[in-house]
Each structure stands twice: as structure tokens, then as C-alpha cells.
Amino acid sequence: MRPTGLPDRPGGGLRLFAPEPDAREEADSAVSAARAMLTAGADALKQLASRLAVDFSRAVQMLAECPGTVVLSGVGKAGLIAQKLVATFCSVSLPARFLHPTDAVHGDLGAVRAGDVAMLLSNSGETAELLRLLPCLAERQVRSVAVTSRADSTLGKECAAVVAYGSVTEAGPCGLAPTTSTLVMLALGDALALLAAQARGLTPQQFGANHPGGSLGLQLRTVREAMRTGSALRLARQHETIRSMLASQSRQGRRTGAVMLVDDDGRLAGLFTDSDLVRLLEARKDDALDRPAAEVMTRGPKTAWPEQPLSEAIRLMSDHHISEIPVVDEAERPVGLLDITDLIGLGR
Known part of the structure; x- marks a missing residue:
């Protein structure tokens, strides 16, 4: 504000100190106009x-x-x-x-x-x-x-x-x-x-x-379109030892961090992940490597089915902080696997 006692410039020119606009009032005015x-x-x-x-x-x-x-x-x-x-x-x-x-x-x-x-x-x-x-x-x-x-x-x-x-x-x-x-x-x-x-x-x-691309395409895709199948899967019998299971699952190319374990009828019995192996080694339970995988596997893991919306399966992984989800058929037999590494960037 102009200090009191300072006269206007001769000839009606600008004052020495012009009043500063109230930024808040201007913003409120713009918001009101936009709302109208x-x-x-x-x-x-x-x-x-x-x-x-x-x-x-x-x-x-x-x-x-x-x-x-x-x-x-x-x-x-x-x-x-x-x-x-x-x-x-x-x-x-x-x-x-x-x-x-x-x-x-x-x-x-x-x-x-x-x-x-x-x-x-x-x-x-x-x-x-x-x-x-x-x-x-x-x-x-x-x-x-x-x-x-x-x-x-x-x-x-x-x-x-x-x-x-x-x-x-x-x-x-x-x-x-x-x-x-x-x-x-x-x-x-x-x-x-x-x-x-x-x-x-x-x-x-x-x-x-x-709309196959972007987040909209992701919402409309099914689990079948993103899951790993065939030779990309790691399957083993639940009675195999961890050591023999890991040795037989060693292969070149893209790998997954989980082995799906099945019972004698081929139904999903559990899941053994890289994280499970790390926990055993950190606890110095090396002897467990020569025990059946069924003793340490995760029983009753979260699963998905092939025609399930992919967005639902991703939400399940996020809610439960898991990196892999077995995909099973109506008989509970593994037919695929969703791996978080395959899903990163799908919605871009």
C-alpha cells in the first residue's frame, strides 16, 4: 500500500507506490468463475x-x-x-x-x-x-x-x-x-x-x-493371455526332496521364482518359492534340503483360473504381497503361472 502523505505525481501520472493486488482474492475470483x-x-x-x-x-x-x-x-x-x-x-x-x-x-x-x-x-x-x-x-x-x-x-x-x-x-x-x-x-x-x-x-x-494396449486393455485381458505355460513352468511332486527338485528344475532361459508342487493325482498341493529357499538357508536349516518339499512348501496358495480378469489376479497379488500365482483348471491341476516380472509395465 502507498504510504500516507505521499502525493500523486504531477500531471496525474502513476503513484510512487501502486497498491499490490491481493493474490488470494484473484485466485478465489478465478475459482468462482470456473465453477459458474x-x-x-x-x-x-x-x-x-x-x-x-x-x-x-x-x-x-x-x-x-x-x-x-x-x-x-x-x-x-x-x-x-x-x-x-x-x-x-x-x-x-x-x-x-x-x-x-x-x-x-x-x-x-x-x-x-x-x-x-x-x-x-x-x-x-x-x-x-x-x-x-x-x-x-x-x-x-x-x-x-x-x-x-x-x-x-x-x-x-x-x-x-x-x-x-x-x-x-x-x-x-x-x-x-x-x-x-x-x-x-x-x-x-x-x-x-x-x-x-x-x-x-x-x-x-x-x-x-x-483396446489391447494401456490400462484399459489390461482391464479387459484374461489371465490366460499373460500366464506362463508349457516348458516355462516349474512343476514337481510334493514328495521330492528340495535338493532333487531344484536340480531337476534347472534350465536355461527365462525362469520363475516358484515351483508348483502337485500330489499323486496331479492337483496343486503347494508352492515353493525362492523366498522359501532363502529363509531355510538363513536359518541354517541345510538338512531340510534333503527332506520332502511338502514339509516346507506353502500349502493352499492363492490361485487364479485362466478366464479370470487379469486385473483381478493382479489385485490379488498386490493385496497379499505375493510375486507368483498358480493358475489352475476346474480339477485344481496347474495349467499356468502368473509371475510379477511378466506383468510389470503391461498397463502402460
Whole structure:
């Protein structure tokens, strides 16, 4: 603050000491403004839910029954939303592509085929580039769905189905930048894609096949896809001595830190891990090496089954702080093994 008694500079210039803004007040103001914008967007979506009409169902049916590709188009911010929606449609097994309306009339219409369905996004419903595209699509026997604010707009009247979301107020101090309108377009497009996929009978397995990577892919994978099998497994009879068991299990290549021990019927009886061996040696129980493994093995270890979601098995390993989980069939016979070293980095 300016010390008292100091006059302003002659001619109305800046004061010698200008008041410092209150950073806390500025931060609180920004938070309040952001909350108002987000609330406005949420309110617009609530109102949209109550406005949906029969044409929405018609649009879902057109998309679900599309024998070709869903062609999405828009200009400016609406075009960017259309490009994002292409990703949504593809992820739920509905082939889709983006068609810029300007590029379309300069050759890209060659990618459009009879039987495709066009989804055209325009807040006003009067976007000139889209209106110019409509007769070209009709010539190719492509039906169109309009996503716009006004059902009585030119675009709305010319399309086979129109999903109209009504007038919305854009967020921000000027209320001009496309914000609420694009939020509504995005929500509507996602809903159309998901419901069309549901109508086609999309299964979790189909969805998983489209998302093999990252954390989402990991959630949809099964234990069978990650477990070790065949020669990568270390199996032994529970009555074998630890020494002979370890000697017979020695092999080149990738190894696991656990031997699965079975009974006379081949069912899982227990697990002997590297940690079990270390504990014996640290306790100087060398004589135990010539005793049956059944005397020191872990009985009743945690197990998984081949079709179990891999995420569940990983959670089990994390909750119980274990590095290996035997995988057994319905008869409790070992058919695989999950090793923590194989799972590191799977969700990246």
C-alpha cells in the first residue's frame, strides 16, 4: 500500500507506490468463475436430457444399421468435435472417418460410398460448407443425421434425422467462444455412438479387442493371455526332496521364482518359492534340503483360473504381497503361472 502523505505525481501520472493486488482474492475470483462455467455446462446437459425427442432414436437406428462407414463432418470447433467422435465410433466397432466439407468437394468425396451414414455437426445449422455438401451426399445415396441447435434450420430440414439440442449460452465473459455448444455436441455424439453399438450387440470381448494396449486393455485381458505355460513352468511332486527338485528344475532361459508342487493325482498341493529357499538357508536349516518339499512348501496358495480378469489376479497379488500365482483348471491341476516380472509395465 502507498504510504500516507505521499502525493500523486504531477500531471496525474502513476503513484510512487501502486497498491499490490491481493493474490488470494484473484485466485478465489478465478475459482468462482470456473465453477459458474462448469455449472452452466452441467445445466445445459441436464436440459438436453429432457429435450431428447423421437428423432434421437431414429438417428441411433440409422447409425446402428449403417452397412458402411459413419462419415462425420463439421467446420471449425464443430469439426474438431467430429474428429473426436470418429475415435469414439471406432472404439465401439462402428467404422468411422472424418470428412472435411471443403476437402470433400475437392476430391475427398471419392471415399464416400452408398450405404454410408453422414453425421453433420453445426450449431447454427446454416454452415455454408455443410449445406453445399448435402446434395453431393444425396447423389451417393448417403443418408445424413444433423446435430444442431435448431431443428428448423436448413441443415435440420434437409437431413433424414435431426438431433436438436436447443439454444445454449456459451461460457466465458463474452459468451461467444464455442464452449457449451461443443460440450453438448460431444455428449450427444458419444451417446449416439454408444447406443448404436449397444443396438448392434457390442460385447466386452469385442470392445477389448479394439483396446489391447494401456490400462484399459489390461482391464479387459484374461489371465490366460499373460500366464506362463508349457516348458516355462516349474512343476514337481510334493514328495521330492528340495535338493532333487531344484536340480531337476534347472534350465536355461527365462525362469520363475516358484515351483508348483502337485500330489499323486496331479492337483496343486503347494508352492515353493525362492523366498522359501532363502529363509531355510538363513536359518541354517541345510538338512531340510534333503527332506520332502511338502514339509516346507506353502500349502493352499492363492490361485487364479485362466478366464479370470487379469486385473483381478493382479489385485490379488498386490493385496497379499505375493510375486507368483498358480493358475489352475476346474480339477485344481496347474495349467499356468502368473509371475510379477511378466506383468510389470503391461498397463502402460
